[in-house]
Amino acid sequence: MPSEDTELKKAGLRVTLPRLKILQILEAGIEDHLSAEDIYQQLRDSGDDVGIATVYRVLTQFEAAGIIIRHNFANGAAVYELDRGGHHDHMVCTDSGAVTEFHSDEIEQLQEQIAADHGYQLVGHNLVLYVKPLK
Template structure:
């Protein structure tokens, strides 16, 4: 049984050809933040016959199953990345939309401290920095 079949079954999803193909695209671009349109274009370029509506539906199912994480970085435009179980934050280049992942122990500690100073335990967070290359 292939790794993709096992991942789908482990996530509680039935193994179907569109799901396998879409998961394969995501796995072949593990650091990418792909829109449904990006996935669809990759399928078309590979000669696959999967509709855009199917891509949206499968990505939403993957999100519900915990296989991918959805981000809405700019203007409600959703992008998806494989959920690898690690926490990281993002920078988005406002010029070209490039997404850069980063981790910072200092930022993590500071966020926990800010929450604690106000009487809270930090349970989850999402940090997105919108950046522009220095001139």
């Protein structure tokens, strides 16, 4: 696995302490989908002096460089995840806000077929299922 320095340089970004710290939090994988506020709080909890404006600026740079993907689920603030390649979809619990990633070959094939039935070739999509626990 490449180091954070290598990842930043490969993305054309200068290696700075705030960028390294934020990338380390995202790569730690404790949570897959973090808001800017979540990242800021983790930085504060670990004693790092990085402001919230810096967190937002770095996340914007990471998104532009293709390091992360931003999601705007209907339940609140934007959340970010590392772009690890490969496609997956999301389920968002309307009660807790928990985000679950999933992949279904059947859904992927059905979407391609629907596009073809309408005279199109599917080039990308974003599927989010909003769910609540079964009672």
